[in-house]
Amino acid sequence: MRPTFLSFQTAARALAASQAAMDVAGNNISNANTEGYTRQRIDLNAISSSGYTERYSTSRTFVDAGVEVSRISQIRDPFLDARYRRENAENGKYNTILSGLSDIENILDEASTDGLMNELNNFVSQLQALSREATSQDLALVTRTAAQKVTEILNVYAIRIEEVREQLITDLTSVVINKDFNSIVKNIASLNKQIRAEEIYGNTPNDLYDARNRLLDELSQIANIRVTVTPEKVSADKTIDRLTVSLYDSRTGVSIGLVDNDAYNTLSVNGDKVPLTISMQSSFILENTPDSVDLSDITRYFSSGAIKGYLDLINGNGVYANTAAGESSFRGTLFYTNALDTFAAKFAQVFNDLNDIDPDDTVPGGDDAPLFTSNTPGQPITARTIRVSAQWMEDPSYINTTQTPAETPGKGDNVIRMIDAMNAEHKFYKGDETPENLVFTGSFNQYVVGLIGELSLDVELHKNFSETSDAVLLDLYVKREAISGVNLDEEGINLMTFQKSYSAAARYLTVLDEAVDIIINRMGRVGI
Amino acid sequence: MRITNKMVTASYSRSLNILNRELNKLSEQVTTGRKFAKSSENTAAAISAYQLRRNLKKTDDYMENIMHAKDFLTMTESTLTLVHESVQNAMDRVRAGLNATSSSVERNILAEELETIQEQMLQTLNNNSIGIYCFGGSNTTSKPFEVDANGFLTYNGYTLKDLDPADPADADLIKKLKSDGLTLDLGLGLTVNTGEIDPNSVFTYSIPGIEVMVSGVSDVNGESVPNNLYDLLGAIVKELRKPDGEYDRERLDSLFAKLEDNAGILLNNITNVGAKTSYLDFMTERYEVLNINLKERQVHVESVDTALNIINFENHKVAYQAALRMGTKIIQQSIFDFLQ
Numbered sequence: 001m002r003p004t005f006l007s008f009q010t011a012a013r014a015l016a017a018s019q020a021a022m023d024v025a026g027n028n029i030s031n032a033n034t035e036g037y038t039r040q041r042i043d044l045n046a047i048s049s050s051g052y053t054e055r056y057s058t059s060r061t062f063v064d065a066g067v068e069v070s071r072i073s074q075i076r077d078p079f080l081d082a083r084y085r086r087e088n089a090e091n092g093k094y095n096t097i098l099s100g101l102s103d104i105e106n107i108l109d110e111a112s113t114d115g116l117m118n119e120l121n122n123f124v125s126q127l128q129a130l131s132r133e134a135t136s137q138d139l140a141l142v143t144r145t146a147a148q149k150v151t152e153i154l155n156v157y158a159i160r161i162e163e164v165r166e167q168l169i170t171d172l173t174s175v176v177i178n179k180d181f182n183s184i185v186k187n188i189a190s191l192n193k194q195i196r197a198e199e200i201y202g203n204t205p206n207d208l209y210d211a212r213n214r215l216l217d218e219l220s221q222i223a224n225i226r227v228t229v230t231p232e233k234v235s236a237d238k239t240i241d242r243l244t245v246s247l248y249d250s251r252t253g254v255s256i257g258l259v260d261n262d263a264y265n266t267l268s269v270n271g272d273k274v275p276l277t278i279s280m281q282s283s284f285i286l287e288n289t290p291d292s293v294d295l296s297d298i299t300r301y302f303s304s305g306a307i308k309g310y311l312d313l314i315n316g317n318g319v320y321a322n323t324a325a326g327e328s329s330f331r332g333t334l335f336y337t338n339a340l341d342t343f344a345a346k347f348a349q350v351f352n353d354l355n356d357i358d359p360d361d362t363v364p365g366g367d368d369a370p371l372f373t374s375n376t377p378g379q380p381i382t383a384r385t386i387r388v389s390a391q392w393m394e395d396p397s398y399i400n401t402t403q404t405p406a407e408t409p410g411k412g413d414n415v416i417r418m419i420d421a422m423n424a425e426h427k428f429y430k431g432d433e434t435p436e437n438l439v440f441t442g443s444f445n446q447y448v449v450g451l452i453g454e455l456s457l458d459v460e461l462h463k464n465f466s467e468t469s470d471a472v473l474l475d476l477y478v479k480r481e482a483i484s485g486v487n488l489d490e491e492g493i494n495l496m497t498f499q500k501s502y503s504a505a506a507r508y509l510t511v512l513d514e515a516v517d518i519i520i521n522r523m524g525r526v527g528i
Numbered sequence: 529m530r531i532t533n534k535m536v537t538a539s540y541s542r543s544l545n546i547l548n549r550e551l552n553k554l555s556e557q558v559t560t561g562r563k564f565a566k567s568s569e570n571t572a573a574a575i576s577a578y579q580l581r582r583n584l585k586k587t588d589d590y591m592e593n594i595m596h597a598k599d600f601l602t603m604t605e606s607t608l609t610l611v612h613e614s615v616q617n618a619m620d621r622v623r624a625g626l627n628a629t630s631s632s633v634e635r636n637i638l639a640e641e642l643e644t645i646q647e648q649m650l651q652t653l654n655n656n657s658i659g660i661y662c663f664g665g666s667n668t669t670s671k672p673f674e675v676d677a678n679g680f681l682t683y684n685g686y687t688l689k690d691l692d693p694a695d696p697a698d699a700d701l702i703k704k705l706k707s708d709g710l711t712l713d714l715g716l717g718l719t720v721n722t723g724e725i726d727p728n729s730v731f732t733y734s735i736p737g738i739e740v741m742v743s744g745v746s747d748v749n750g751e752s753v754p755n756n757l758y759d760l761l762g763a764i765v766k767e768l769r770k771p772d773g774e775y776d777r778e779r780l781d782s783l784f785a786k787l788e789d790n791a792g793i794l795l796n797n798i799t800n801v802g803a804k805t806s807y808l809d810f811m812t813e814r815y816e817v818l819n820i821n822l823k824e825r826q827v828h829v830e831s832v833d834t835a836l837n838i839i840n841f842e843n844h845k846v847a848y849q850a851a852l853r854m855g856t857k858i859i860q861q862s863i864f865d866f867l868q
Contacts (some may be wrong), residue, residue, distance in 0.1 A: 111567045
């Protein structure tokens with residue numbers, strides 16, 4: 001026998017299911033433009049009433065008990081998420097590098113402003129003028145002023161590049177690591193905790209999933225992360241997902257745990273070190289992290305993301321890098337500082353040698369008549385410290401215009417040697433003058449042009465990288481959106497569909513009501 | 529593939545951004561007149577622009593040097609002409625004196641006139657009007673020509689008549705004095721080899737005094753007579769001042785003949801200066817042409833073709849406006865607009 005009111009439940013469930021489906025459509029429509037919102041879908045199941053067996057066969061036909069809302073799920077493609085996050089990390093790196101290199105370009109570039117190259121040219125012009133009248137005090141003074149401008153612009157370059165470097169370190173430390181990275185991993189861990197609690201209760205906390213995915217997207221812009229989900233058995237019949245975020249370096253295959261369930265590891269920057277290092281405060285270590293990983297210096301495991309961009313800009317030492325010791329050969333601020341130092345030292349050396357006309361002096365690199373010195377006596381000459389020597393500042397004619405002042409006082413032969421030195425090829429070394437330390441051969445002017453050329457090619461390259469990666473990222477965004485985004489037409493159709501099914505269910509209830517009404521009010525009334 | 533509104537708007541705003549950036553770049557090019565504001569916008573062009581700037585600056589420097597050398601040579605030439613005039617004047621006086629008189633009083637008057645001319649000549653040779661002595665070679669700070677205790681002319685401290693080309697030591701000294709001069713870099717491929725400037729790679733623009741007032745002595749009727757014009761005049765003066773019995777008319781004639789001969793040296797020098805000046809004129813012309821070429825190339829490399837740029841700008845503006853017009857339509861009607 002079928003219970004009289006069984007079908008009322010079926011009708012009620014149908015009404016509820018349609019109602020829920022309309023609610024989901026409404027929620028989707030409301031969030032059509034919400035960033036990070038994942039389209040939701042109602043999962044409906046038919047309820048079977050034949051879930052049991054009886055001792056004796058009774059050949060009856062059961063009608064199933066209608067519909068049930070099993071869950072409201074999200075539509076998302078984890079593969080696209082992984083690709084999007086990988087590309088996002090590249091994008092973060094390129095954009096960071098591009099902005100840092102542009103800062104350096106603003107300092108060194110001379111396309112529309114005058115800089116070192118211009119001062120070098122002026123210095124040559126003044127030397128030419130001095131060669132015309134070698135005994136003129138006035139021209140000697142003007143030549144000294146031109147030389148002073150060369151040293152001053154080198155000082156300014158060195159200071160400004162140092163400022164860029166300090167700014168980058170501050171940004172990396174206080175914004176990228178402390179504010180963004182560390183708070184994101186903490187938030188992900190706390191979301192993991194909430195989600196886990198909800199899931200154990202059997203809920204599907206879609207809003208929390210969305211929040212977590214949004215944070216993972218943000219984190220992927222900062223570092224090369226990998227997100228893994230492993231099933232975790234919480235009880236005999238309950239398995240939930242356990243989300244782990246790790247820093248994954250694809251070159252070495254090393255992964256270092258960042259978030260595991262509700263545990264998280266934070267980073268800190270050792271900004272005073274050259275090169276700068278990043279260390280990790282670890283509350284857990286993943287099983288697959290090799291023992292060789294030293295958590296007090298995990299700098300080398302950042303292979304993309306904004307952090308990698310910052311590291312390249314801050315630590316990049318170009319040809320000066322000791323790559324065997326793992327130093328970055330990217331042309332970053334350290335490289336430009338070193339390159340300018342090499343230039344300043346060579347410039348001072350060449351002119352000091354030329355000004356030293358004492359024929360008895362057999363010691364090469366003589367500083368007996370230095371035109372340029374360091375601002376701290378006894379210290380090496382760098383772009384930061386180079387200045388016109390105290391002797392030359394005191395007496396403009398300290399510059400030796402001839403090698404034989406007694407015999408040929410008016411001859412500008414030494415000035416002509418200096419003019420030649422401005423055009424001639426020099427060998428620039430990083431450190432000792434050995435063949436393997438040779439970094440450049442050419443004139444001073446060519447050195448500067450070479451430096452600016454390399455810089456502008458790097459900017460151009462990273463501009464291209466950044467544009468390409470923007471395009472790829474947009475493509476992946478579109479692909480993700482194609483799956484997880486809200487399409488208003490679809491939702492409209494769903495609304496119509498479920499409105500109709502709601503009406504039908506209501507009609508069904510009315511039919512049942514009328515049927516029962518017959519039994520209750522009209523049966524057994526024959527003859528009344 | 530499902531198309532959602534967010535996809536459409538994201539793509540649209542990106543395209544709009546790209547168009548806007550392009551438009552901004554074009555307008556910047558028009559307003560600044562430059563093809564690129566930073567090297568990274570066009571590295572190859574920027575590198576050649578730097579090279580061009582350097583070369584332009586170099587030609588400017590060379591032209592300045594040429595101007596200086598020309599001024600110097602003009603002064604040298606006028607000085608030489610003045611000296612030549614003095615010598616001519618002296619010769620006229622002697623010629624007149626020789627014909628008219630032979631009394632010792634008149635000879636003394638002539639001698640005095642010649643001594644005045646001698647002094648003038650010395651002053652002219654030591655001309656210092658631009659602050660440097662133009663005949664001292666690289667000695668520009670002290671008078672190159674002086675008169676020693678015996679009344680003979682010295683050049684940079686050496687008594688000219690005592691320098692004997694036949695003596696190897698003196699020959700070396702003469703060679704050194706002759707090659708000593710003021711030099712400038714005129715872009716002739718300046719080379720310095722281990723500290724030595726290649727003399728062919730620089731331009732020597734001064735005339736050493738020893739080329740004007742030559743060294744050594746010559747044999748005149750069995751007597752050695754200094755070669756330089758100053759001392760020759762001195763010798764004539766000495767002869768004229770001799771008392772009647774000792775004065776030898778023939779000796780005077782032969783000294784005069786020697787003076788006439790050696791006056792030609794001045795003309796040689798003036799010709800030499802002329803040759804140097806015309807070489808500088810040639811160089812000036814060359815650098816002027818080079819300068820124009822470099823400037824043209826610089827314009828080509830660094831400056832925009834304004835007309836073309838404005839056309840491009842207009843083209844992009846049309847594209848941008850079209851995109852904007854589209855923008856009002858990209859959010860199409862949905863099924864909701866038709867629900868009843």
